[in-house]
Amino acid sequence: MSRGLILMAICIFALASMMRGQNAFYWPDPTWRAPESAVAKPNPLAQKTWAAAGGKKLFLRNCAECHDRDGNGLVKKHSADLQLPVVQQQSDGTLFWKISNGNTGRGMPSFSKLPELERWQLVLFLRTLKPPADSHAGP
């Protein structure tokens, strides 16, 4: 009995740690997939890490309203937690494609109105989003 309680407590603690700072209501859309040609696209600004500062400015202007200032999503908006590994494990090309095309069925608008390099700057900034040090992010 006591072993079961300890196990349950560990599970609850682990789950709570995973969810800390994240939008627990975010549910990735499995149908929102970038085509192969887009997945493989490299970020032309990958070596220009200084450009992430511009990406942050663009993120705060265009994305923070739904994804929150630190990218962990807003429950009310059902927006993606951009710190999650399920997002961070995607290629630069995939993130670029998703920013460019949006997922209009789920409320994510297309940001193709931004110049191409600015969208790559956003990708660069997304890579700097990390969950708080004491949390263990999981999908």
Place this chain on the structure above:
Amino acid sequence: MMTLVKCIVPLLLFTLLSVLACSAQESPYFVTYDHHMEEPGNLEIEVSSTTDVPRSGQKFYFAPWTELEYGVTARWTSELYLEGQSTWGDSTIFTGWRLENRFRPLKREHWINPVLYLEYENLNEASRIQKEIEGEAPDVSSPNSVLRAEKDRELESKLILSSDTHDWNLAGNFIVAKNFSQSEGVEFGYSFGFSRPLATLASGSNCRFCRENFSAGMEIYGGLGSTLGFGFNDTAQYAAPVFAWLISDNATLRFSPGVGLTHASSPVLFRFGYSYEIPSIGSKLSHLLGGKR
């Protein structure tokens, strides 16, 4: 024809030079629509005006309008217009309202992105904002007392085709309008536009005068007659450079000096616009009324 070429060529050169010399995110167009919709839940309030330099015998006017644009979904934007005009030595009047809806049928970005547009107008013939031009040129000589008595209830549809390519936006609108108040047949019009931001890389600083906050372009628009007489006869045609400045994260200032290309056009049309975007207006209102955010 030579006059037309003489007007267009310098305007095109000027616009191209200013665009290449430097590239904002809000569309700088006044007349042409592109495929970018209002973000869902956001409300954009825009105050704009049209002023012209009159021909001899005509009076100077100032026609302001207010536009409330709401993003219903990521693919559906709805707008309400309230407009009026003031004519020098005549009167200041309310000229009516418009309700428009834009719907984007395709989910993803394509080389050419179509948008369907439907608008109901409840105006009178004194309307001067010239937000779109279709059919023959408007009557700008008769007094307001006469024009305001003439109703202009119209259903207007547009096919908007727009493309973003290499940081340029290219857009074309094809207009079909039917006035239910008068027997003018079905009227046609068009507008084309291209624009580009003056810089394509955002700086890290919060500067307001950085090139990335400016965009420039050009619009060409006019009427194409009606089913009673199709063509350019007695139609108004304009070529207009357009400029936009993102003055804060939520506000944009726009300016466009249009040049009339036909005798029925005003020699010069000046347009100014200021827009302010309120993100997630619904949750802000609910918060104001004491609800949870």
